[in-house]
Amino acid sequence: MKQIRKITKMRLFLPIFSMVLVMAINMIYDVANGNVFYNFFTISIRNGLLYGRLIDILNRGSEAAILAIGMTLVVSSSAGVDISVGSVMSLAGGMCCMLLAGFGNANVSQYAMPLWVGLLAGLAVACLCGAFNGFLVSYLNIQPMVATLILFSAGRAIGLLMCNSTIVYIREPSFQFLGGYLGPIPTPIIVAILCITVMSLILKYTALGMYVQSVGINAKAARIAGYQSRRIIFTTFVICGLLAGIAGLVATSRIYSADTNNIGLNFELDAILAVALGGNSLGGGKFRLSGSIIGAYTIQAITTTLYALGVSSAQAPVFKAVIVILIVTIQSPAVKAVMAKRAAAKEVAARKGAVGV
Amino acid sequence: MKTSPLAGNTHRRMNNNTVLIMITIALFVIMYAAGCIAYSEKGFDHLQTFLNILINNSGLICIACGMTCVMLTGGIDVSVGALIAMDCMFIAVGIEYWGVSSPILMLLVLLIGVAFGLLQGFCVGYLGIQPFIVTIAGMFFARGMTAVICTQQVTIKSDPFFVGLANLKFNMPFEIGAYFNNKGKEMIPYFRLPVIIALVVLVAIFLVLRYTRFGRSLYAVGGNQQSAALMGLDVKKVRMKAYVLSSFLCSIGGICYCLNTMAGTTTQATGLEMDAIASSVIGGTLLTGGVGNVIGSFFGVLINGTISSLVKTNGKLISSWANVVSAMLLCFFIVLQAVFAKIKERSKG
Numbered sequence: 001m002k003q004i005r006k007i008t009k010m011r012l013f014l015p016i017f018s019m020v021l022v023m024a025i026n027m028i029y030d031v032a033n034g035n036v037f038y039n040f041f042t043i044s045i046r047n048g049l050l051y052g053r054l055i056d057i058l059n060r061g062s063e064a065a066i067l068a069i070g071m072t073l074v075v076s077s078s079a080g081v082d083i084s085v086g087s088v089m090s091l092a093g094g095m096c097c098m099l100l101a102g103f104g105n106a107n108v109s110q111y112a113m114p115l116w117v118g119l120l121a122g123l124a125v126a127c128l129c130g131a132f133n134g135f136l137v138s139y140l141n142i143q144p145m146v147a148t149l150i151l152f153s154a155g156r157a158i159g160l161l162m163c164n165s166t167i168v169y170i171r172e173p174s175f176q177f178l179g180g181y182l183g184p185i186p187t188p189i190i191v192a193i194l195c196i197t198v199m200s201l202i203l204k205y206t207a208l209g210m211y212v213q214s215v216g217i218n219a220k221a222a223r224i225a226g227y228q229s230r231r232i233i234f235t236t237f238v239i240c241g242l243l244a245g246i247a248g249l250v251a252t253s254r255i256y257s258a259d260t261n262n263i264g265l266n267f268e269l270d271a272i273l274a275v276a277l278g279g280n281s282l283g284g285g286k287f288r289l290s291g292s293i294i295g296a297y298t299i300q301a302i303t304t305t306l307y308a309l310g311v312s313s314a315q316a317p318v319f320k321a322v323i324v325i326l327i328v329t330i331q332s333p334a335v336k337a338v339m340a341k342r343a344a345a346k347e348v349a350a351r352k353g354a355v356g357v
Numbered sequence: 358m359k360t361s362p363l364a365g366n367t368h369r370r371m372n373n374n375t376v377l378i379m380i381t382i383a384l385f386v387i388m389y390a391a392g393c394i395a396y397s398e399k400g401f402d403h404l405q406t407f408l409n410i411l412i413n414n415s416g417l418i419c420i421a422c423g424m425t426c427v428m429l430t431g432g433i434d435v436s437v438g439a440l441i442a443m444d445c446m447f448i449a450v451g452i453e454y455w456g457v458s459s460p461i462l463m464l465l466v467l468l469i470g471v472a473f474g475l476l477q478g479f480c481v482g483y484l485g486i487q488p489f490i491v492t493i494a495g496m497f498f499a500r501g502m503t504a505v506i507c508t509q510q511v512t513i514k515s516d517p518f519f520v521g522l523a524n525l526k527f528n529m530p531f532e533i534g535a536y537f538n539n540k541g542k543e544m545i546p547y548f549r550l551p552v553i554i555a556l557v558v559l560v561a562i563f564l565v566l567r568y569t570r571f572g573r574s575l576y577a578v579g580g581n582q583q584s585a586a587l588m589g590l591d592v593k594k595v596r597m598k599a600y601v602l603s604s605f606l607c608s609i610g611g612i613c614y615c616l617n618t619m620a621g622t623t624t625q626a627t628g629l630e631m632d633a634i635a636s637s638v639i640g641g642t643l644l645t646g647g648v649g650n651v652i653g654s655f656f657g658v659l660i661n662g663t664i665s666s667l668v669k670t671n672g673k674l675i676s677s678w679a680n681v682v683s684a685m686l687l688c689f690f691i692v693l694q695a696v697f698a699k700i701k702e703r704s705k706g
Contacts, residue, residue, distance in 0.1 A: 081489065140695040143644045145433070145489070146634075147691065153631055154684030157677035165675045269493055282487050314508055314623050318501030321494040325480065328494070333485040 014279045015294040018327060022301045026053075029309060050184045053304065061300030062188035063089070063247040063264075066195050067271035068296040070240030072280060072287050076216040077236040078137055079284030080144025081272050087155025088129045088241055089248030089264030094159030096122035096249060097168040097258035100175070104164055109171040122252075123245040129155065130241015134234035152268070159260040169257040179254030188250050195243060196293060203289065212236060216284035270299055273324060377641035377694065378653040384686075385660050392663065396670045403536055404529065404546040406670075410662035415551035416441065416617065417632060417661075419610030421640075421654040422562040423603035424633040429566075429575045430599045431582075431646025432481060432488035436495030437607045438629035440473060442622070443499040444611030449511035449621030452519060459519035463612055470608025471601055473499070478597030488600075496630070503623050510622040513615070523616045525550045551613035558609060562651050575599060579646025635683065636661055639690045660686065 023040060030039040043052035067085050074082045099121050102112035111118075129151050136147035178187055203209040214222045215229045223229045244264075251263045276282055277298055278291025302323060306316045329335060393402035400406065411418075420437045427434045444466045451462040473495065480491040513519060528545045529535075535545045566572035577585040578595045586592045614626060638644065639660060640653025664686070665679040 136691070136695075140692060141698065142691055142695050146638060146644050149631060149634060149638070150684050150688045150691065153628075153635065153680050153687070157680035157684070160677040161675060161681065165677065269497075272489075272493070276490055282490065312504065312508065314504030315501050317497035318505060321496075321498035321501065324490070324494040324497070328486050328490055329480070329484060332480075334483060 012279060012288065012291055012294070014327065014330070015277055015291045015298060018277065018323075019294055019298045019301065022298060022305055026301075026305055026308070029305075045184060048184055049181055050186070053308070055186065055189075057297060057301050057304050058189050058192075059186040060304065061297045062186075062192035063251055063267060064270045064274055064300060065192045065293050065296040066243050066247040066250070067267060068274040068278070068292040069195060069199050069289060070236075070243035071271040071275050072278070072289055072292040073212055073236040074144065074240045075272075075275050075280060075282055076284055076287040077212045077233045078144045079216060079282075080137070081268075081282065082133060082148045082237065082240050083145060083268045083272075084129065084133060084148040084151035084155055085240065085244040085247075085271055086264035086267040087152050087159075088126050088244040089251060089267060090258075090260050090262075091129065091155040091159040091162075092122040092126040092245040092248035093252030093263050094162050094168075094258045094260045095125045096252060097170055098162045100170055100172075101168050103162075105168070106164070106166045107169045107171070111170075111172060111175075115174060119249060122249050123242060126241045126245025126248065127238055128241070130238040130244070131234070133241065134237030137237060138230040138233040156260060159258070163258050163260050167257050167259045171256065176253055176256045178250050179252075179256070188254070191246065191250055195246060196289075200289060208235075213286055217286070270296070274299055277324075277327060374641065374648055374650075377690075377697065378650060378656070380693070381640055381653055381656045381660065381690070385656050385663065388660065388663050388667075392667045392670070396667070399670050401667075401670050403544075405544070406666065408529075408546055408548045408552070410659060410666055411552045411555070412549050413617065414658050414662045415549075415555035416610040416614035416626075417629065417636065417658050418555040418655060419558045419606050419613060420629065420633045421636045421658050422558055422651050423606030423610075424630075425637045425640070425642050425649050425651050425654045426562065426566070426575060426606075427488075427599050427603045428634075428637055428642050428644055429579045429646055429649050430596050431579045431644075432596065432599065433634065433644065434477070434492045434495075434600060434603045434607075435489065435630045435634075436473075436477065436492040436499055437603070437610075437633060438626045438631075439496040439499035439503070440470065440604060440607050441611040441614050441626040441629060442503045442624075443506070444469070444608055445615040445618065445625055446503045446506045446511065446621035446623070448519075448612070448615050449513050450507045452513050452516040453511050454507070459516045459522075466611060467605065467608050470604045470606075470611075474601035474604030475597070477604065478600030481600060482593040482595075482597035500623070503621075503625075507621070508623060510620060512620045514619075519616075520619075522550055523619055527553070549616070551616050554609060554613055558606060559651060559655055562606070566651060571595075571598065576647055579648075581647070632658075632661060635687050638694075639687060641690075641694075643694065 026040040027037045031037050040053055043050060043055055045051065067089075071082060071085065074080070096118040099113050100111050100115065100118040101108045105112075133144075133148050133151060136142045136150075137144050140147075178191065180187055182190055211222075211227055211232045214225070214227060215232045219229045219233075222232075247267070248264060252258055255263075272282075274296035275292045277295030278288060278293070279295075280287045280291055299320075302320060303316060306319055307313070311319065389407075395401075420441070424434060424437065447466060447469070448459070448462050451457045451465075452459055477491050477495050480486045481488045526547045526549065528547050535543055538544050566575065574585070574590050574595045577588065577590055578592050582592050585595075615621070618625065636657030637649065637654045638657070640650065640655070640657035642649030642654060661683050664682050665676075668674050668676060668679040668682075
């Protein structure tokens with residue numbers, strides 16, 4: 001009993017638990033349909049490409065996982081959320097495609113510019129957006145959600161202006177690399193792993209993680225202790241913007257076109273949910289990157305499972321909402337307080353019993 | 358006569374909060390006047406243009422009022438756009454497929470709104486979950502339920518009562534703003550039922566916020582939860598009520614919206630929650646809570662409406678210019694608020 005309690009108190013308990021739950025549902029569904037129970041985990045190679053539901057989840061979840069990294073830092077340092085990431089994704093993709101196709105062209109099979117110029121420009125725009133958000137939040141003390149609301153509504157619109165309100169197609173094979181395959185492995189997975197590795201290395205070998213957490217716990221105290229709170233918050237927003245840019249380029253490359261209206265739509269919500277699901281407080285302070293990443297893949301697993309169960313993409317949000325509410329209710333302070341009270345009462349009762357004997 | 362210290366106090370308060378609303382109103386007037394001068398040959402200066410802005414944004418006015426109430430408590434409600442879609446779909450499918458009469462459906466929609474608000478408010482107020490997360494879940498739920506009800510676009514045409522309500526035309530009394538069109542026929546400006554509903558909601562919420570115990574407690578909770586609790590207010594209950602009010606007003610807005618569009622689709626009113634938040638912020642409501650007014654939000658809605666109307670009247674511009682311009686305005690107001698807050702802080706210290 002004590003050990004169970006110890007396990008449930010672990011910080012990563014919730015994300016891992018929900019992930020396992022989703023897998024269990026998948027397994028039950030497979031068995032019910034007459035498949036072997038490990039159907040969910042089977043990975044096969046077809047036409048020289050990795051194939052399987054697990055691979056699909058990892059592949060489709062890469063953008064959300066990349067966004068979740070940046071979002072975790074922003075939430076931790078500023079106690080707010082960056083709701084502009086989806087728009088920034090679309091803006092970065094739009095910028096990249098606009099440069100590569102040349103302004104005004106909607107369908108090209110040859111680059112107007114070298115590929116790297118387009119990619120770099122996309123990332124640069126994303127960084128600029130992050131810097132804009134960061135400036136508003138850190139130097140003007142504006143609430144993160146309000147500050148990022150500006151780019152939330154403007155980002156997509158600017159992207160549309162750049163693409164002349166059309167979908168810009170780039171039918172050049174090398175452009176599809178980021179969203180395609182590297183050998184048998186889907187490239188988005190590799191990009192996500194790269195981002196995660198780089199960020200964990202930075203957090204491990206520099207003091208960034210500590211700075212971010214201390215600013216998030218108490219910005220004033222951190223400033224008095226000698227940290228430049230503002231600059232740290234600013235940095236987290238720039239990192240978040242950059243990662244949103246990377247995610248945007250991956251999403252653009254997947255469909256080899258700048259569909260500005262749809263790229264990154266509602267991704268900000270998935271990213272925020274991933275952070276919350278990962279057991280991180282949305283009130284800032286301490287964070288676990290691994291939790292957020294598991295959270296991001298859990299959300300994707302839920303989505304994929306729902307599709308596998310035959311729920312249409314428009315109806316899937318209902319189940320997502322129920323799951324989210326259940327999870328956050330378990331995490332909520334009120335329920336936690338009730339549980340703590342119960343545990344304390346039990347302990348008291350146990351002690352009384354011991355004394356009585 | 359001596360000026361009492363109280364009078365000085367009111368004067369000071371006027372400086373801090375009312376200035377923002379004044380700027381909003383002034384900006385609206387300038388923008389509208391500029392549009393009238395620039396596009397006078399396209400008929401922008403007719404009263405009908407203004408009434409059209411009101412008609413098109415009547416749903417948004419109701420939502421913005423609810424959003425302002427929630428934002429006063431320091432919360433946020435991003436579920437409103439999806440809730441509107443659900444309401445419209447419910448009414449449309451109810452009339453066309455289930456054959457329920459529209460008054461019952463409208464009543465049901467209002468009840469759904471209250472129930473939805475109760476659930477969200479309970480999660481926020483009593484369970485202490487962050488408003489943003491709760492209402493995102495609400496948004497997912499409502500958007501998904503829209504698709505569960507029906508995935509196709511449903512156009513309302515078979516209920517005579519509802520169609521009649523939608524086609525109700527109120528001419529301006531005493532032919533105010535009447536003009537002759539280019540065929541020489543006299544045109545009398547008109548407005549529709551949603552405008553009346555929206556304006557009634559606006560006035561009602563203005564009065565509630567100003568003169569009732571509940572309205573004042575919203576400000577108190579948003580200003581400082583701890584001191585509100587020490588004052589004896591039931592903070593949890595007040596916060597819950599704010600969400601109930603928001604969802605209820607959203608349902609009224611949903612009916613207005615449905616009367617305008619006469620259809621239910623799954624993608625209806627996407628991003629409307631952000632328009633409502635932007636309108637409230639432009640109107641001087643702080644997201645930190647405790648400061649704001651529905652009159653400001655009303656003008657925020659009007660400014661957004663004027664921008665999109667100007668872009669439409671121009672005819673050559675891509676419609677996303679409207680988004681860019683309103684985002685720029687939003688940026689301007691947010692920075693302005695920040696500057697005001699800094700000045701206030703400096704004068705305190």
